[in-house]
Amino acid sequence: MERRLELLGAQANAHASAGQAVEARDALRGSLALLPPDAAAERVAVAAALAELQALWTQEPDDARRLIESERASLGDAAPALSAALTLVLARERAVHADHAAAEALAEEARFAARAGGDAALEAEAAAVAADAAHCRLREDDAAARAAVDAKIANAAALVGLLPDARVAERMQMALWLGAAHCFTGDFAAARAVAERGIRVARGSAQGLHAASFVNLRGWIDGERGRLDAAEADLDQALESAVVSGNVQVAYWAHVALSRTALARGRVDDALAHAQAAAHGLGVIEYSQAGYAVPDSRLAAGDVHGAREALDTFGWVNPGLWTLDRLKAVEIAVRVLLALGRLEEAEDWARRAPAEGGGRRTGVSSARDRAGASARATGAGRRRCGGPDRSRRSFRRGGWRRPSLGRPVSHPRGRGAGRRRPARRGARPSAPGGGRPRRSRGRGLPGRGASDPAAARRAPPSRRDANARRRRRRRACGADRA
DSSP states (O other): OOOHHHHHHHHHHHHHTTTOOHHHHHHHHHHHSOTTTTOOHHHHHHHHHHHHHHHHHOHHHHHHHHHHHHHHHHTTTSHHHHHHHHHHHHHHHHHHHHHHHHHHHHHHHHHHHHHHHHHHHHHHHHHHHHHHHHHOOOOOOOHHHHHHHHHHHHHHHHHHHHHOHHHHHTTTTTHHHHHHHTTTTHHHHHHHHHHHHHHHHHHHHTOOHHHHHHHHHHHHHHTTOHHHHHHHHHHHHHHHHHHHHHHHHHHHHHHHHHHHHHHHHTHHHHHHHHHHHHHHHOSOOOOOOHHHHHHHHHHHHOHHHHHHHHHHHTTSSSSSSSSHHHHHHHHHHHHHHHHOOHHHHHHHHHHHHHTTTTOOOOHHEEEEEHHHHHHHHHHHHHHTSGGGGGOOOOTTTTEEEOOOOOOOOOOOOOOOTTTTTOOTOOOOOOOTSSSSOOOOOTOOOTTTTTTTTHHHHHHHHOOOHHHHHHHHHHHHOOOOOO
């Protein structure tokens, strides 16, 4: 039996090194079936590795939870350190199901037990899982709560940073969870440093399954920072590895990130294909970033109703998403609602953005600000046009072209000839009432800035003036479409 166990263990390691999650899972199942009940330490090690594969890589979280609960019941209170390792796996399973509060509590329980047992690597991994769950759980603009979350992330980073690479190699997931906590709270520099270390350690210890994950993470981070060439190189490499090995999880992450980079480059068809592949890969799950990647791509393609249907399918801004992802989902929800003319709902979502982002002001602020600016701009357009039914969105390469904010514009019916023309975007605004009078061509009538606006209203406009006024009115109301 010992020889058989050694063979199955070697097979599991070989498959994991090649990134073959399904084959590694089957080998671990065989090993666990051969282990006797009194081999507690060996059973815990195999069960933890098997449950991790099931929860995170082969999309079998329910099987993982049942396995861990069974093994914990067998251990009882006789081996707290071994029980802590199983508790941590259970915490990760809860995180997969977006039960962030339970995941954080279980991870903290595992951390204290690991510290009592003197296992520094297990303590560091538990701290990283707790930190990632903590920022996901926070959905309010509370400075004290945000500081507590940041303290947890800093503590986890310190614990992982104190470990030598050999100890990190024992529990590679600690670096992945820490990198996610940094990335999805907007600290991209720290996240990339963790990803680089993860790649080095995983490759140095022949853990190909984890190496692909860290390459994926580095590509995701570079995409967020606008380094599209580097991002696509990493993501293409990770996707190719996932296709060859059948790693569903890595393929899913790569497709989501490649959808974002394709949109940034204006390749809408590629973006939609990657987003749909991500949605089909994992289906409708709590933390699926396909829930915003698909509607974003459909919106860019001009399919507004298809974007709304995708948001309906995935629950709009799902609480299971990471912090930065919730901000992206809010922004896309606002833009879709603006396209549909549902202005009040768009403004409501924009007001929720600070809470969905955990009140953060750095790293994730751009998505929140864009969402708020969109709703504010549309509200301004609605006030200018006299009602919501006359204000419309316009599309340019799938995005919303905002009207000028805070600048006086002409009334849609042409009254108010003494007001200034809206300034060009990026131009320095002139002083109120400044600028020399403009005369309408062909009629010698005073135009904007003239001293006799009443005369301008009484005189019939030329066709050229009427067309220009109509264009200004459409721009002010956001009605023209690219």
